[in-house]
Amino acid sequence: MHDTRDRGKHKARQYSHGEPVRQDAPTRKSLLMQTPVLVLNASYEPINICAARRAIVLVLKGLAMPEEENGHCLHAARIAMRVPSVIRLLEYRRIPHQTRALSRKNILLRDRNTCQYCGVVLSSSDLTLDHVVPRSRGGSSTWENLVACCHSCNRRKGNHLLGETDMKLLKEPRPFTLHTSRHIMRMIGRSDNKWRKYLFY
Ligand SMILES: [Zn+2]
Numbered sequence: 732m733h734d735t736r737d738r739g740k741h742k743a744r745q746y747s748h749g750e751p752v753r754q755d756a757p758t759r760k761s762l763l764m765q766t767p768v769l770v771l772n773a774s775y776e777p778i779n780i781c782a783a784r785r786a787i788v789l790v791l792k793g794l795a796m797p798e799e800e801n802g803h804c805l806h807a808a809r810i811a812m813r814v815p816s817v818i819r820l821l822e823y824r825r826i827p828h829q830t831r832a833l834s835r836k837n838i839l840l841r842d843r844n845t846c847q848y849c850g851v852v853l854s855s856s857d858l859t860l861d862h863v864v865p866r867s868r869g870g871s872s873t874w875e876n877l878v879a880c881c882h883s884c885n886r887r888k889g890n891h892l893l894g895e896t897d898m899k900l901l902k903e904p905r906p907f908t909l910h911t912s913r914h915i916m917r918m919i920g921r922s923d924n925k926w927r928k929y930l931f932y
Pocket residue numbers: 846847848849850851880881882883884885
């Protein structure tokens with residue numbers, strides 16, 4: 732009797748001990764992998780933001796080196812790696828001072844995942860792109876005519892021109908240039924001390 736109970740307790744302890752680790756580890760890891768990392772050119776000029784996953788690949792490939800770490804450690808297979816907060820490219824990359832590629836990803840980045848009509852902030856998968864002047868009314872797919880939009884505002888607006896509704900844009904949509912990305916880098920950098928010295932000069 733005593734024996735069985737003891738074995739049961741032991742099993743329970745093992746179970747409760749093992750369970751949270753199995754559940755938490757992948758979640759924490761995938762969150763860590765998405766942490767934004769500041770990318771510097773070889774000249775220390777900030778040029779981009781990427782996810783930690785991409786930053787680690789660049790470092791492992793020998794294309795970049797970590798300049799700052801975020802204090803977290805990532806264990807994969809048999810190696811442990813410190814997660815970078817800032818990386819620097821080893822070879823200087825010429826950045827043309829022109830507009831970035833027009834893409835869904837870049838429009839959501841420009842609009843900071845914020846519905847440009849009601850201001851709600853959503854994950855990329857919960858946002859859609861809205862043609863300010865609907866395509867059916869001659870609107871084109873350009874930086875100035877595409878904005879991040881939640882599904883409910885998108886349905887509400889339908890095929891109307893803005894003037895035919897009571898909806899308003901939060902701000903006028905502009906092309907996404909290096910200037911825009913600098914602005915976004917600074918906004919994110921405000922909460923990360925390790926980014927500051929590269930951004931506020
Ligand atoms: Zn909305």
